[in-house]
Amino acid sequence: MNAAPGAFAHPVTIALLAATIGLLLFAAAIIGVLSVTGRASPALRRELWLRLASWAVLLPLIIIPILAGRVWTIAAVTLLGLLCLREYDRATGLFREHLLTGVVALGILAVNFAALDHWYGFFVALWPLTVGLIAVASIPQDRPEGYIQRTALAIFAYMLFGAGLAHLGYMANDPGYRPWLLLLVLAVGLNDVAAFTSGKLIGGPKLLPATSPNKTIAGALGALTCTTAVVAFIGSFIFAGTPMDSLPLLILLGALVSIAGQCGDLMLSSIKRDLGIKDMGAVIPGHGGILDRFNSLLLVAPATFHLIHYAIGIGEGQPTRLLTGSP
Amino acid sequence: MTWQFRPSRDLGLTTAERLRSHGREAGLGSTLLHAAWRGLVRAEMALLHRLEVSGRHNLPARPPYLLVANHSSHLDALACTAALRGDAARRAHCLAAGDTFFASNATAMFAAYAVNALPVWRKRSRPKDLATLRARLVEDRLVFILFPEGTRSRDGQMGAFMPGLGALVAGGEVPVVPCWLEGAFAAWPATRRLPRPGKLRLRIGAPLQFPEATDDRAGWTMVATRCEAAVRGLGEGLP
Numbered sequence: 355m356n357a358a359p360g361a362f363a364h365p366v367t368i369a370l371l372a373a374t375i376g377l378l379l380f381a382a383a384i385i386g387v388l389s390v391t392g393r394a395s396p397a398l399r400r401e402l403w404l405r406l407a408s409w410a411v412l413l414p415l416i417i418i419p420i421l422a423g424r425v426w427t428i429a430a431v432t433l434l435g436l437l438c439l440r441e442y443d444r445a446t447g448l449f450r451e452h453l454l455t456g457v458v459a460l461g462i463l464a465v466n467f468a469a470l471d472h473w474y475g476f477f478v479a480l481w482p483l484t485v486g487l488i489a490v491a492s493i494p495q496d497r498p499e500g501y502i503q504r505t506a507l508a509i510f511a512y513m514l515f516g517a518g519l520a521h522l523g524y525m526a527n528d529p530g531y532r533p534w535l536l537l538l539v540l541a542v543g544l545n546d547v548a549a550f551t552s553g554k555l556i557g558g559p560k561l562l563p564a565t566s567p568n569k570t571i572a573g574a575l576g577a578l579t580c581t582t583a584v585v586a587f588i589g590s591f592i593f594a595g596t597p598m599d600s601l602p603l604l605i606l607l608g609a610l611v612s613i614a615g616q617c618g619d620l621m622l623s624s625i626k627r628d629l630g631i632k633d634m635g636a637v638i639p640g641h642g643g644i645l646d647r648f649n650s651l652l653l654v655a656p657a658t659f660h661l662i663h664y665a666i667g668i669g670e671g672q673p674t675r676l677l678t679g680s681p
Numbered sequence: 682m683t684w685q686f687r688p689s690r691d692l693g694l695t696t697a698e699r700l701r702s703h704g705r706e707a708g709l710g711s712t713l714l715h716a717a718w719r720g721l722v723r724a725e726m727a728l729l730h731r732l733e734v735s736g737r738h739n740l741p742a743r744p745p746y747l748l749v750a751n752h753s754s755h756l757d758a759l760a761c762t763a764a765l766r767g768d769a770a771r772r773a774h775c776l777a778a779g780d781t782f783f784a785s786n787a788t789a790m791f792a793a794y795a796v797n798a799l800p801v802w803r804k805r806s807r808p809k810d811l812a813t814l815r816a817r818l819v820e821d822r823l824v825f826i827l828f829p830e831g832t833r834s835r836d837g838q839m840g841a842f843m844p845g846l847g848a849l850v851a852g853g854e855v856p857v858v859p860c861w862l863e864g865a866f867a868a869w870p871a872t873r874r875l876p877r878p879g880k881l882r883l884r885i886g887a888p889l890q891f892p893e894a895t896d897d898r899a900g901w902t903m904v905a906t907r908c909e910a911a912v913r914g915l916g917e918g919l920p
Binding site for chain 2: 440443444445446447448449450452455456459499500502503504507629631632633635636637
């Protein structure tokens, strides 16, 4: 069986891959020049190489499942959700509540199963059902002290890494998902880089100094402009001939990616500040934890899903309930 | 209402560091692996060694406490693990020689994810490590299984207890439960690669407490001496 029928069917897919590889090589060249000319301190050079090497490992891990097909994409999103949960529960202390962590993990598995099954009704129903289960799960333990805290932490986790993130995998039910998804994950990365770069180049007043001392207003606006423009431009090729192919909708899509991406970043910063920790983990050298890298994707997934779903539908006309079958 | 949650003690460590960290705390995944391992150990103890445990009523009702025993075999830790039940079993950590069980990442993964062991570095145990273990014992309400002789007996005779044991309990309320293991040396001595079937008996004695012991070398030695005597006393009672 051909593992990836039509993986490269859309020209935008190829263009995005080429651009990604080009950017990695370009970054390597710049760091190489900095190293050879001795313009950067050894510590900074090492840090830059480490970050680049991590990207060179991460990007294939993100891109290959998307190209490989629907099942691989949903499997990768499931794994990402579980890894994010692990990191989050260890950082917040929720991991000591085995029962609730287990319910959230089951919820993540169930919502991704609904995506795999292409069963939108169940996919949507799992939000109130899982939240309800989380709310009652620890009651039989007869430990009312800390009930609100553990329940709230667990619901927050399910919202972010289950219900929210699973939208990313659900998009793979549409035959044309590859260029969209690639655009989304790459644009989220670009958004981070644009915010960092324009913030450094322009400087100026801080955005929210108590939450994230390094972010500036200029960085936020620079990222908004850059990401919106890039997403709208590339989106016009991807969505050509569909109702999404209108300038206001494309700009809205781009702005959503940028704003939801930055909000996700600030949300994780707020969590970390509140806990008094710097990074969520140490899994990715140069980046910190998995959540430090993927925070921006958490809110982008549901926000863009529902815009595209509203405008053109996702997986319309495709067979549904692939695994459970129709009743 | 106060905020009750705090990050894990091992937050921010790389995987290799975390495996060897005294602050390693189990999440859901590790807890399930530990439970599976304990199931295997109990089955092995029942089938191959017909483990017979007496004096279980001497175990404190709830952690924290220390389980100390004579040491002549790798089976010792397994027998002590198999003797615990419920909450105490879930909270039990074997203190294992770092240079044997945590030297490579593969053995460290086994020690951490299956056995739930914490490393003790012979000859280079730092005061800070002992302080961390002592703090965790009380704050996280753990059970430590340890063999204060420091190494497996090569002739089956029990050796002297090292004073490091005292650093965990001297001047505190945490009880030490002395245990005597019979049969482990015959089944799996240090000279054999693999164990052979053979009857094991574990006798659990009355717990000792050392609130009056001073938290210094003299106090630690006193704790070690009294624990050693208690373990020997249990051994003498056996046929």
